[in-house]
Amino acid sequence: MINLFELSNKKDRHLWTMIYVGIIAGIFSALVKSGFETLIPPRTPETMPPPMVLLEKLGFNVSTMDYHWLGTTINWGGNGVHILFSIAIAIIYCVVCEYLVKAKMLHGVIFGVGVSVFAHGLVVPLLxxxxxxxxxxxxxLISEFIGTAFWIWSIEAIRSDLRYRLVRHN
Known part of the structure; x- marks a missing residue:
């Protein structure tokens, strides 16, 4: 039987390093998720993305948060919320991986699908x-789950590489 809650050795944990790595992984992985959603959108063009709805519920006027790039209108507010969410989850993932050995199963995809189900299947609708x-x-569903798999896999790729590079001297 697989022990999902098997703990790592306390002396092998590098929490501050993982917070730093989580910030970097979160930024890069947000770009991966945004790129994926451009190719395989999770909603119709008429549907406002949840980060923009959140900003409006908080009292922000999202229509004033647009900028234009090569004829494309981009909302920096919604993208900013998306990037901050990605950074927060990447930090949580990186720290959890320092404690729970099995959190990295399938390159983090199981963790990522759990986050997606929790966020988009519970928190987002309840809010x-x-x-x-x-x-x-x-x-x-295809967009959400495949996009999430690529997103978390990119976090794990960055986490494992940077962790090795930053702590191999120990």
Whole structure:
């Protein structure tokens, strides 16, 4: 039987390093997720993304947060929330990996799918930012879960590489 809660050796944990790595991994992985969602969108063009709905619920006017790049309108507010969420989850993931040996299973994909189900299947709908995940249709589910797999895999790739480079002297 697999012990999912097997702990690492206390002397092998590098928490501050993992917080630093989580910030870097979060920024890069947000770009991976955004790129994936450009190719395989999780919602129709008419549907406002949950980060922008959140900003509006907090009293921000998201229409004033646009900038234009090569004829494309981009909302820095919604993207900023998306990047901050990615950084927060990457830090949590990196720190959890320092404690729980099995958190990295399947290059973190199991952890990432759990985050996606929790965030988009529970928190986002309960906050009224979007509908229930299971009602979104197959295209949205495919986008969400495959995009999440690439997102968390990129976090794990950066985490494992930077961890090795930064702590190998110990």
């Amino acid at each position: 009224g930012l979007s509908g229930w995940l299971w009602l979104a249709g197959p295209e949205a």
